[in-house]
Structures are given as C-alpha cells and as structure tokens.
Amino acid sequence: MNQDLQEPMAEIMPNIITAMSYLLQRVSETNDHLSQKQSISGFHGITKPSISIRSYLERIFKYANCSHSCYIVAYIYLDRFIKKQPFLLINSFSIHRFIITSVLLSAKFMDDLCYNNGYYAQVGGISKEEMNMLELDFLFGIGFQLNVTVSTFNNYCSFLHREMVRLTNMNSLSVEPSLSFRSSFETKPVMNTLEEDSLITHHNKKQLAAA
Template sequence: MAELESPEVMPKVISSLSSLLQRVAESNDVGCRLESQKISVFHGLSTPTISVQCYLERIFKYANCSPSCFIVAYVYLDRFTQRQPLLPINSFNVHRLLITSVLVSAKFMDDMYYNNAYYAKVGGISTAEMNLLEVDFLFGLGFQLNVTPAAFYTYCSYLQREMLIRSPVSLPENPLTLGRPLKLHCCFSEDDSTHKKQLAV
C-alpha cells in the first residue's frame, strides 16, 4: 500500500475512484427508470453541474485528509449500497454520498480533521445538511466503520486494477459494487479472518 500513500500516485487513485463512481452512477440512472428506488436525503433536485472527478479532486485538494481515507470512503460507499439496496448510487446522489463518505472516513481514520462546517463549504452544501447527511450515512452503514487490513488491501487491489484498465469494455462485468444494477465488488465477510469466502471477479 506504500504506493497508494505517495503524493504522486494519489491523483491516480482519485481519478480511478471517480471513473468507477461515474460509471456506476450513469448505469444506475438507466436502471432507476426500471426499478423501484427510494428518494433519500442524499438526492438532489437536479444533477450537479460539476463532474464526479472534479468534485473528488476538489475534496482531495481542500480536505487534506490522508490518502487512506479515500480507500476507506470507497469501502463505506460499498457497504452503504449493500445495506441499502433501494438507494443505489446515481447522478442525483453520488456527490452527496461522496462528500459524506470522505467526512466519515476522515473522522474515523485521521487524528486531525476539519469539522462539518468546513466539509460543507468544500461540498457546496449547508452545514445543517452536512450534519443530516452524516447521521443518515452512519445509520445506513449500521455504524460499521472498522475496516480490516485484508478488506483495505482488497479495495486497494481493485482500484489498482482500475488504474491499469480504464476502458469499461475491458473491465469484468462486476468490477466492484456500489449499487444496482451495476456493481463494483462482491462483498465478503470482513470478520472472517480465514477469508474462506472469496471475492467473485
């Protein structure tokens, strides 16, 4: 994981994660017209004009959280969509889910982090909304914030593969999870130290 911690590689991680999220959101935009989905506090009235990549780059620039936070935020997004199948990531909620997952990750991972008011400014929302999103996200996760080293390594591996293979046509059908119908990664039992249940790729 040392390569993910270096400043030179971190922008590639940001680019890979944003590419993954963009693909999932666009796929689920189509699926939302075919499947029943709930409207949550993460949904905007319209899709933001800023792209997922520019938004994530903005968070990276101003949040000053450790590179590991973005991997853990990715884990949280995956867990959230696994636990909330009626709330898949789409273009209406991806930005709010992203800023919230990084906020929660930074609080859990880093010794020093900015407060909710600061993250709200970075994310372009009000502090009251940021507070509400954080609470809703935590409940959506079931407060399952711990990430084992094995799980962290697994998600790093998928992002590293995303760095090497950026073409959606070349990627496997299930590259990771983050919602339906397109999934980004088949979750495994992170409490199983023997890892008998392997990832489906």
C-alpha cells in the first residue's frame, strides 16, 4: 500500500468507519422499502441482526486487524457487487453478511497476512461453513474482479472523506436511493491482476524495496 495513502488514512479511519456505516445504513433502509422484485440469496437472513451496522463495523475493525485500506476496498467491492447483481439488493436482512464477506476478501487480496475464514466467521457471528459459502457467492457475484486501481481507490476514499466531513459539520448525509453507491467512480474498465496502476502492485513494490 502506498505510504502516502496509508498515513493520512490512519488518522481519519475511525471517522471513515462512521461514514461508511451511515451510508450503508441509508442504503439498506432505502432498499427495505423498495417494492420491486428482489432475489433472495445466502446473504439474506430470516431476521434482522440485533447489532447495528456501525457496531458491526467497529467490531470488525477491532478484531480483524486488517489494514485501513481494506475497508475502502471492501466498500468498492460492495459497489461492484450491486452493479453486477442488481436484483440482490443490500438491505437490513443482508447488509451484515455482505460487510463481513467484503472485508474478508479485501484483507486476503490487500494484506500480506490475514486471519482465516474460521476467525472471520467468529468475528461476524456466523459459522465457518457459511463464511466459506458467502466468500464463493461474493466472488462469483463480482466476477472475481478484485483488483482496484489507485485512481479508483482515491476517488472512493475522497468521497467517504467528504461524507465524513459533512456528517461531522452538518450532522447529516445525503444518499441517492439508487442500486449503486457511487456509479460515477467506475468509469474505467476493470483491470486484470497484472495492471500496473493497482493497489496490490504498489504494495508489492514497497515490499520489494524494503527487502
């Protein structure tokens, strides 16, 4: 991960979690009231979890010990999933499973070391078998497109930071009730894993330089 990106994020990360939780809460509540036909998947529970989205993200942040960039990348993965699977809406019955799965995948892709599926299952309050199933469902849902370019990362990070500032200064955020979180960000075609302008490439170059 580029050090110039990582250091400022360390300072604002708790507030980024707050902004993400608020945005995801608004999206899930909006989709709860949509009358359009919605498909049911393994991400949907029978009842709404009692833990709030913010508390759930804070729990993951406390115990997963993944890099700060993973949460931005997880948000990008969620956006990609919704764009590719428009009938599998993120709502109050599915948002928690979507969150833990997207963070798991981003940690595996971004970090040199991360906890296994069994540990993430415990953090997320689900079984290891369900965690394994959700991981596969999510991967197929986004077409295994895990690579994120630096420009895309910066766009999402800037957006979340702006929403954080608005939440702090105005105590309110506005979210468009659409199927996508931030459609205008994904203007470039998705790159493959060999793309030079990727977060993982920058991260690997840093590790090689240190070696």
